[in-house]
Amino acid sequence: MDQLETLQVALEQLRSVVAGLDESQMESPTNCEPWTARQMASHAVNSQLLWVGFLSGTEIVSVEDTMSAKPYEGDLLPLTDDAIAQAQAAWGADGTLSKVHATPFGELPGAAVINFPTIDAMGHAWDLANATGTTIEIPDEAIAGFTSVIENACTDGSRSMGLFGEPADVPDDATATERLMAATGRAIPRG
Numbered sequence: 001m002d003q004l005e006t007l008q009v010a011l012e013q014l015r016s017v018v019a020g021l022d023e024s025q026m027e028s029p030t031n032c033e034p035w036t037a038r039q040m041a042s043h044a045v046n047s048q049l050l051w052v053g054f055l056s057g058t059e060i061v062s063v064e065d066t067m068s069a070k071p072y073e074g075d076l077l078p079l080t081d082d083a084i085a086q087a088q089a090a091w092g093a094d095g096t097l098s099k100v101h102a103t104p105f106g107e108l109p110g111a112a113v114i115n116f117p118t119i120d121a122m123g124h125a126w127d128l129a130n131a132t133g134t135t136i137e138i139p140d141e142a143i144a145g146f147t148s149v150i151e152n153a154c155t156d157g158s159r160s161m162g163l164f165g166e167p168a169d170v171p172d173d174a175t176a177t178e179r180l181m182a183a184t185g186r187a188i189p190r191g
Helices: 003-020 037-056 063-067 077-092 115-131 140-153 156-160 176-183
Strands: 100-103 106-109
Touching: 003 037, 003 077, 003 115, 003 140, 037 063, 037 077, 037 100, 037 115, 115 140, 115 176, 140 176
Parallel strands: none
Antiparallel strands: 100 106
16 A cells, blocks of 8 residues: 555545544543544644645645644534545645655655654544544554554654654554554553
């Protein structure tokens, strides 16, 4: 599975979780206190738009709104669908993965940058699922792609910038998805 296919899996997981949210779950607490499920979903949508903005050199959404999890009101699915469509178009454009892009972390080739929106989408989909009492699993055929993404993005350097926590403890019976999420610093909920 290539990088674009891995991103697509992550975006599909995010869309699926947001589509499954109902209004009664929007104020549920998440593993990213004090954010609610609405704030986490809003952050996930904005994260995709933020990366698209870095690719195009335009500000679609501010870093402040993204990182503060400024919540969108109302139905989040149309906003999610729009962000996903923009991400797919931007990342799928010819040359995006080979071109060097200006990012907050310096100038990086698209093949390195794509790891971050991939983790953003998959990680926040997983966070939202856990916050609302469900679970999601990365499809078996995508595990190798996500393993590569996490190995390339979750480095000492990115951890020192606060992008990821230290790897979390992993229970013996953890799934492959839980092991990957733990590698990004997410605690694995039990029982």
